[in-house]
Amino acid sequence: MKNLRKIRVPLAAAVLLCFVSAGASLGAGTLFFGWKTGAVQVKLREIDRLAADKYIGEIDSENVADYAAVGYVTGLGDKWSSYIPADQYEAYRMSSEGTGCGIGVSVTSTADTVRISIVYDDSPAAQAGIVKGDYILGAEGLTVEKDGANAVISAIRGEEGTDVSVTIQTSAGETETKTLTMKRATVTQKMAWGEMLSGNTGYIRIENFHTGVADQFQKALSALEEQGMTSLVIDVRHNGGGKVKEMSEVLDPLLPEGTIMTLREKNGHETVYSSDADMIDLPLAVLIDDQSISAAEFFAAALQEYERATLVGTHTTGKGRAQRTYALSDGSAVNLSVEEYFTPKGKSLADTGIAPDIETTLTNEQTANFYFLGTDGDPQLTRAVSVLQGAEK
Numbered sequence: 001m002k003n004l005r006k007i008r009v010p011l012a013a014a015v016l017l018c019f020v021s022a023g024a025s026l027g028a029g030t031l032f033f034g035w036k037t038g039a040v041q042v043k044l045r046e047i048d049r050l051a052a053d054k055y056i057g058e059i060d061s062e063n064v065a066d067y068a069a070v071g072y073v074t075g076l077g078d079k080w081s082s083y084i085p086a087d088q089y090e091a092y093r094m095s096s097e098g099t100g101c102g103i104g105v106s107v108t109s110t111a112d113t114v115r116i117s118i119v120y121d122d123s124p125a126a127q128a129g130i131v132k133g134d135y136i137l138g139a140e141g142l143t144v145e146k147d148g149a150n151a152v153i154s155a156i157r158g159e160e161g162t163d164v165s166v167t168i169q170t171s172a173g174e175t176e177t178k179t180l181t182m183k184r185a186t187v188t189q190k191m192a193w194g195e196m197l198s199g200n201t202g203y204i205r206i207e208n209f210h211t212g213v214a215d216q217f218q219k220a221l222s223a224l225e226e227q228g229m230t231s232l233v234i235d236v237r238h239n240g241g242g243k244v245k246e247m248s249e250v251l252d253p254l255l256p257e258g259t260i261m262t263l264r265e266k267n268g269h270e271t272v273y274s275s276d277a278d279m280i281d282l283p284l285a286v287l288i289d290d291q292s293i294s295a296a297e298f299f300a301a302a303l304q305e306y307e308r309a310t311l312v313g314t315h316t317t318g319k320g321r322a323q324r325t326y327a328l329s330d331g332s333a334v335n336l337s338v339e340e341y342f343t344p345k346g347k348s349l350a351d352t353g354i355a356p357d358i359e360t361t362l363t364n365e366q367t368a369n370f371y372f373l374g375t376d377g378d379p380q381l382t383r384a385v386s387v388l389q390g391a392e393k
Helices: 029-033 038-054 061-075 086-096 149-156 213-226 244-254 295-305 364-368 379-388
Strands: 018-021 082-084 099-102 105-109 114-119 135-139 163-169 177-183 185-188 192-196 201-206 231-235 258-265 270-275 284-288 309-313 321-327 333-342
Touching: 038 061, 061 082, 061 333, 082 086, 086 099, 086 321, 086 333, 105 149, 114 149, 135 149, 149 163, 192 213, 201 213, 201 379, 213 244, 231 379, 244 258, 244 270, 244 295, 258 295, 284 295, 284 379, 295 309, 309 379
Parallel strands: 018 321, 201 231, 231 284, 284 309
Antiparallel strands: 082 333, 099 185, 105 114, 114 135, 135 163, 163 177, 192 201, 258 270, 258 333, 321 333
């Protein structure tokens, strides 16, 4: 697909409350029985006829179809809906299911740097000795400097079981580089993990709410309980969301019996997610920011509305629609907003988000280095711990 990434609606894999559906496709039936939107049918057929008869160049029909799909979804005027090209759909699908094929890392990137922010457990990268903070300089003969970050990141992805060479510069300030050859593998994302802070305050980071995060959260929670945790900070900053079922399962042990979230379809049908009466009764704080999106902000909103947690950080994004992913007949897919969702008290967060109970900001430099702040260099985390340990109210 030629240069489509320059104009397509962003995939927003980390920003959608995703409901992946393998079902509906825009099959050939519409060609025979008519379009649901007559104006679109008339205009596209007219352009197609003119181009076929008059255009002097070669027509790449698949490329034209991709651009037409981008235009259609963009025309909906919904920033949360998106078109996923066929060559990106499998990676998108795997990501939403909590897996991926590559060397097993997450990265932060700029135009001229790629830095590793997370190394997945038992991944090829972990086995090769790569650690958080290391820089990726190149892969498969490409370099970040000459070919750009996106090209290098794409080169690392590939078929399971194939070799990939990656050039690394360590984060320890060394100037020497090393090129490692690893075998690509399907790996499970590292989505939730914890550690014990001073004063028996536990800390759990939730990276997203993809498939499997509830199990990872429960393991982290149980480990901290065994260590004698007396209070808990949960971090959903820079969390782009995920699946409402996973989010509800994470919330269940933190909430009393009641509604967690309500989803309403176009026809008025509602789906309600609820928690049971079993609850861990610990003081809680939740870290949020303007990149806490979708499931992440509803997670925080539910704890706030039940008065179960103090929210610390900055205002969230404000997303009030859930998407479902529909695979199309050519291997591509569309993400469409198909449900509105509401907090336990029936509030929509669309375009409003939620405000923290205690506003605490990061500097621009701290925000740019979010994944590398460490527990001692993070003022929002420090503030949350201070609140939980009674140093302030």
